[in-house]
Every structure is written in structure tokens, then in C-alpha cells.
Amino acid sequence: MALRVEHDIFLVRQRGREVAAAVGLEHQDQVRLATALSEVARDLLRSVAGADVTFAVDLDARTGRQLLRVDLAPARPLPGGRYEPQSGAVARLVDMLGVTGQGGDTVVRMSRRLPAHAPALTPERLAELRAELADNAPGTALDELAAQNAQLISALDEVRSQRDELAVLNAELQETNHGVMALYNQLTEELEETNRGVVALYAELDEKSAQLRAASESKSRFLANVSHELRAPVTAIIGLARLLADSASDPLTAEQARQVGLIRSSATDLLTLVNELLDLAKAESGRLEPNWTEVDLRGVFGQLRGTLRALSNRPEVELVVEEPPAPATVRSDEVLLAQVLRNLLHNGLKFTERGEVRLRAERQDDHWSLSVSDTGVGVPPELHERIFEEFYQVPGTTRVGGTGLGLPYARRLVTLLGGTLELTSAPGRGSVFTVVLPSGGA
Ligand code: ADP
Numbered sequence: 001m002a003l004r005v006e007h008d009i010f011l012v013r014q015r016g017r018e019v020a021a022a023v024g025l026e027h028q029d030q031v032r033l034a035t036a037l038s039e040v041a042r043d044l045l046r047s048v049a050g051a052d053v054t055f056a057v058d059l060d061a062r063t064g065r066q067l068l069r070v071d072l073a074p075a076r077p078l079p080g081g082r083y084e085p086q087s088g089a090v091a092r093l094v095d096m097l098g099v100t101g102q103g104g105d106t107v108v109r110m111s112r113r114l115p116a117h118a119p120a121l122t123p124e125r126l127a128e129l130r131a132e133l134a135d136n137a138p139g140t141a142l143d144e145l146a147a148q149n150a151q152l153i154s155a156l157d158e159v160r161s162q163r164d165e166l167a168v169l170n171a172e173l174q175e176t177n178h179g180v181m182a183l184y185n186q187l188t189e190e191l192e193e194t195n196r197g198v199v200a201l202y203a204e205l206d207e208k209s210a211q212l213r214a215a216s217e218s219k220s221r222f223l224a225n226v227s228h229e230l231r232a233p234v235t236a237i238i239g240l241a242r243l244l245a246d247s248a249s250d251p252l253t254a255e256q257a258r259q260v261g262l263i264r265s266s267a268t269d270l271l272t273l274v275n276e277l278l279d280l281a282k283a284e285s286g287r288l289e290p291n292w293t294e295v296d297l298r299g300v301f302g303q304l305r306g307t308l309r310a311l312s313n314r315p316e317v318e319l320v321v322e323e324p325p326a327p328a329t330v331r332s333d334e335v336l337l338a339q340v341l342r343n344l345l346h347n348g349l350k351f352t353e354r355g356e357v358r359l360r361a362e363r364q365d366d367h368w369s370l371s372v373s374d375t376g377v378g379v380p381p382e383l384h385e386r387i388f389e390e391f392y393q394v395p396g397t398t399r400v401g402g403t404g405l406g407l408p409y410a411r412r413l414v415t416l417l418g419g420t421l422e423l424t425s426a427p428g429r430g431s432v433f434t435v436v437l438p439s440g441g442a
Contacts, residue, residue, distance in 0.1 A: 001052070004050045004075070005045075005050075008041070009042055010145070012038065016037040017033070019133065022132065024118035025112060029115075033094060034151075036090050036093040036110055037053075039090045040108060047078070048075055048078060049075045050075040051075055052073045053070065053071070053072050054071045055068065060111075065116065067095070070111070071107040071109050072109075081106055083098075095112050096111045216284070220281045223281040227274040227277040241267060244260045245260050245264070269401075273403045276405040279409055288413075288416060291334075291335070294330075295334045299334075301361070304341055311346065312349050318356040318357075319349065320357070320358040322360040324361035330368050330441075331438075332441060340417075341435070343406045347406060348372055350400045351397060355430070366440065367439055369436050373433075374431055376430055378426050378427040378429045379425040379426075379431055380426070384423050388407050388408055391403070391404040418437065419437035419438065421435050422434050
């Protein structure tokens, strides 16, 4: 086809569309190719006074697929041998748009691959198509304009349907958003409600622990007052009993002497109980302030070795106080610490019939572990915590005497010293009471 005057642009466009349809391009692609062709034709008419247009079916070198190729051989050489479409969008309408060849053979070429499913075009079929197209007289510019209008309408139609689809999608998205917001609000509300519940619970807990503290304080005050009030009369009874039994007093009958002895030993037991109660009440009231110093464990152990030997009156039980490994210092209160260990050793001796009671110290990183082990009756696991309660004594062990206040007191003191007091034991296997103290103090 020759492209020489404005009117030819319509014809080239129309032909392009017809050829595209004939070789099997889809409707959209027909319009694309025709549009690209008319744009390029317009450019060439303006810049190089037209071109000769050739349509051909060719093979794509890369994919081996058939493609429709349009070559526009310019009427005059292209300026600089190059061609740049006026509208950048044109190149996107086809698969390839560019300049090929050199000098006088330079052509502007565009191509579009035929759909993969289209039947291959044999030379015979091409000949048929050529004949059909030759029969078709080129229409007028008006016809082409009408066709172009129809294409525009269908393109607009498509745009509108796409816009409608987008609107539907948007609406759905908005709905989803609403759903998510509703869920979020609900969750926030639930969270707030839970929070309010937790806050209320904490307030109640605070109140309960304040009540508990108050109750515990009044118990300690009561114990302290009662034991304090009892100490004077009990001491007086012991004194009076001693006076009665004194050889300088009037002689007593044997029965009277026995009864006075009973009064004295009962009063002494009572005094022990009163003193222990006072100690415990004091430790619990928080009025007991440890006297912190660098305590030498060797000294404490040596003292215990001496004082407790007198208590171990059974030859079948050996009291072993090991020598602590050097350097054996711990920041603590010497008197309170000795009191705790004495208490534990005393218990060990009380509840062991044969074997040994052993005190040993072990240093582990930043703390000391002081253990009192015995080969005595042991304590059933379910009572391991109970024996630290006030007045609790394991049934069957009461005959050896005691008040049931020693262990709770010992644990309070160890807590005051910044440590812990734990027990491992099983009936018949003996017991190990372990005091763990930070070596640097509380
Ligand atoms: P007390 O020794 O005055 O009864 P404690 O508070 O020291 O009071 O001890 C409470 C109870 O724990 C004891 O009555 C005894 O039943 C048990 N217990 C304490 N130490 C030992 C031990 N080393 N072996 C076995 N039982 C023990």
C-alpha cells in the first residue's frame, strides 16, 4: 500500500485491521495493531512524506511462532536513520516496533505474534487470504471512521466494566474493613473489661493481704504480751520451788520434795515455752535487726562443737562438726546464725537414736550451704512444710519433749539473714536441713 496523503492513513489503518483479522489475531489485538499502524503512518507522512506499507506473515526467530509483520519503507530517508513515535504509548500496542535495515533499505517495522492456539497459516491459506483481501475494495475514510468509533465505544465499554468491577471490589474491601474494625473494637472492649476485672481483683488481693498482715501483727503482739506477762510469775514459781527444796529451808517429806521437784520442772518447761514464744514474736514483729559483721564460720562451728557435745548423751550417736573450707567468712549475724545451727543440731540429736549428726559447710559460687544431717527417724514428705508451722510436731515424736516452735523460729531467722532453710528427708532415712546463705549477706 502506498501512503502518500492524509486520506491514506485511514486506508492503511483499515487494511491493517482487516489483515490482522484475516491472520487470526484476536479482536483486541486487531484494534491495537490498527491503532499503532495509523499512529506510525501519521508520523511518517509528516516527517518523510509517506511510506510504502507491506504486510507479511513471518516466523518469530526466538519462539518459532508465526507473527504478523508490517514494514513501512519511508518515502524519504528517515532523519538520522531513526524513528521515534510521537506518542510513547504506541510501542506498547505491539510486540515490537523499531527500525531495521540500513541506508536506502531502512524500514520502520512492527510485529505482533499470532495467538498460540490459532491454526498455522500454510502458503496455500495465505494465498487464499491475499486473494480475499484483494477483492475487498478499500472503504472510504467515513467507513473507517465509523469502524474506529465502534472500536472506541467497545473500548470505553470495557473500561466501564472494569471500573464497575473495581467499584465492587472496593465495596467488598470496605465491608471487610468494617468487619475488621468491628472485631477490633469488640476485642478492645473485651480487653478493657478483663483489665478492669484484673484491677478489681488486685485491689481485693491488696485488701486481703493488708487484713492478713494486720491479723498476723495482732497475733505477734498478743503472743509477745502474754509471754511477757507470764515470764515474771513463772520465774517466781521456779525461784520459790528452789527455795522450798533448799536445804536451808524447813525439811520436806519425801512426797513433798517430789511434788516440789515436779512444780519446778513444769515451771522450767513453761519458761522455755514462754521464752521461745517471745523470741518468735520478736522475730515476726520485724523488730529484730541483725547485727551484720564478717562472721568466721570456723569460730561458730568450734563453739557449737563445744557446747553441743554436752547434749549428746547417747554413746550410739556421734556428733561430727566438720571444719569449714577456708576462707570461711560470711556476712551475717553471728549470734542469730549460731542460734539457728544450734537449734537444728539439737533437733538432730533429739530425733536420732544411733548413727551420727553432722554439720558441714560448703561454699558454692556466691553462697554458703550449711547442712545439718542426721541418721534419725526422718520426716514423711507430706509433713516437710508442716513442721515449719508453729506448734506442729510429727505425731509420735512428742515424747522427746519440745514446743514445736524451734523450726518456725529458725526459718524466720534464716529469712532475716537473707537465706533459705529447706529439708530433705524420708522416714527411717534420716534428715538433712540445709541453710543457704548469700556469702555477701542479705
Ligand atoms: P520441737 O523440736 O521443739 O518439737 P521444732 O519446731 O524444732 O519443735 O520441730 C518440729 C517437729 O519437727 C518436731 O517435733 C519433730 O517432729 C520434727 N523434727 C524436727 N527436726 C527433726 C529431725 N532432725 N528429725 C526428725 N524429725 C524432726
